[in-house]
Amino acid sequence: MKSRDEIAERLAASGYIADSELATAVSLMQLLKRPLLLEGEAGVGKTEVAKALAKMHTTELIRLQCYEGLDQSAALYEWNYQRQLLAIQAHRGEQAEGIEDQIFSEKYLLERPLLAAIRRHKAPVLLIDEIDRADDEFEAFLLELLSDFQVSIPELGTIAAVTIPHVILTSNGTRELSDALRRRCLYHYVDYPDVDREARIIMARIDGASTSLSLQIARMVEGIRKEELRKVPGVAETLDWAAALVGIDVRDLHDAPEIVHDTLMCLLKTHEDKSRVTREVTERLLGKVA
């Protein structure tokens, strides 16, 4: 068990600037062996947490992207039917039992993310992304897996976990999750980073972004987030914009108000928002950026 400052440092070394709350969450994950549920607006960097965690542990990241209609055969395991059929054809005329034993063996099993996650020798990070998009049935099934960490395959028997993976679930809140799943997990609400943290994120991710420019960009983005927008820009958008500005060789936002306004397309992703942030609005926001 490491202290949370140490965890924050190691996450930073992996490219994720965490606040102390999140560092606590990560240390608790290890102490209590519980999954961590991350909720928050789209684009606040929920998925990045898992990536950084995998880097921190120098282990594999196994990702399960949820979608409507996701079922066990896409998430857990599936038999390789084509190969099974070929095997049957090839062994025609032999003892039926022998063939059966053969085609229902590991060799013909296709691992899907959940099964893969519990069969690694070094505990991987299992990212279950956008769990709110999956159906209720899948959620119930997942709950069972997360409490026992074992899978039963009728033809093979029960497969117990070799190692317990570090599980991170993310949700955008498009659907209410079940209480049972919420209780099973540690909970962390990821908010948009404050100016300081966002500036540090920019500096960590974008080569050539100076301290003063990063701070200016972070303040500008903070101002834009306060406008009435349909789609509030996330951290990824901020990074795009910072990369664009650095690429055009802008050193100071005040030197190039025109470029600032023209590159706002990196942040504003709907026509409505684009037309709402006029040149005047850009100038007003720039005025607030020291």
Place this chain on the structure above:
Amino acid sequence: MSCCGPGANYDEIDEVSRFVAGRLAAFLATLRDNGFAVGLHEGQDAASLMTSGYAAKPGLLRSAFKHLFSARKSDWEKFDGLFDAFWLGKRLRSRSTTMGSAKAANNPSLKSLPNNPGDPRAGGDSAMDQIPSADEAPEDRAGEGRMEGASTASNIAEIDFRKMTEPGQIEQAHAAAARLARIMRTRLTRRDLARRRGYRLDLRRTIHGNISHGGVPISLVKRQRKEKPLRLVILLDASGSMSMYTGVFLRFIHGVLDEFRQAEAFLFHTRLAHVSDAMKEKDAARALDRLSIMAQGAGGGTRIGESLQTFNRWHAARVIHSRTCVMIVSDGYETGDAMLLGREMAALSKRCRRIAWLNPMMAWEGYAPEAAGIKAALPHVDLYAPANTLNSLIALEPYLARL
């Protein structure tokens, strides 16, 4: 700071002094009182956290407990306050929520009706969906074997809710509304199933299923169409001008929420309130009690536009999916900005499958949708229907079934 080794052992709970354990139990009780879902397992984990290094600093322990006990954003936001109040003795503001408080009373109350002669049902825009008129509805249903209490229900079905005066009558109407909601739910589901047909061939499953035939595809497996169940979102106007109808509709909503697998309910007058949780109370009388406080904040005008804005901004993403019918029950007397209402209705209609606007006043003689609010809203409404009698509610069912 040093912490215990990996795999905190629950035996360490013994080391927690009796006093701390007692305080912890009291804290858990406080959390439960505030709507946190805290189980035994969380309690054990909390105890093991207290024996580890986390208890060294209150800030650290608070952060750790926050992750452990919170399960949703609302928990997350109020946890710090509760923790500080309990462990550090800081004062916390009373947690009672204020709903459309007394100061709303300075809004002009709208009780008078514009008495416009002319077409009494001028709302029937041709662009809107049609439902069978209330007159033919009862016969339709007579043959379909709804036996329960038919004779008493039939009298009541025709009476305008506002003309029901005797407590007994009102009670009957409430019961009928609840039953109706139940029937609507079961019918819809059955139709759903009957209509569902598989279509394309599922090749993988077909091959798998025919392995026993050596791979010759004898029995075919079709891909199942997976349909989302219809979700109903009800927005009920609880303002003063609707007060004669609010009671019955609350009862109706209670029935719908109880029976629909997916339904959400909101109340609005000058503000919007999410009431699904309060309505899910099993006992109808208690649920209505909880709600009457919220509904009574009303009487000071209706801000439909603002309420819809709140809905679109904070709730729509969560409660609306592609098969959602939004049902607005309101008389459309907007005391706020009618332009805003029009804009928000347009935004809402882009999100959901259908908007049904039920207006209890529509069946009043001489009523025409002339109020600025309803005029602004109507272009975005798919179904504009009266809802002043039980029959008019029954007439909605086939419409919903077709969605």
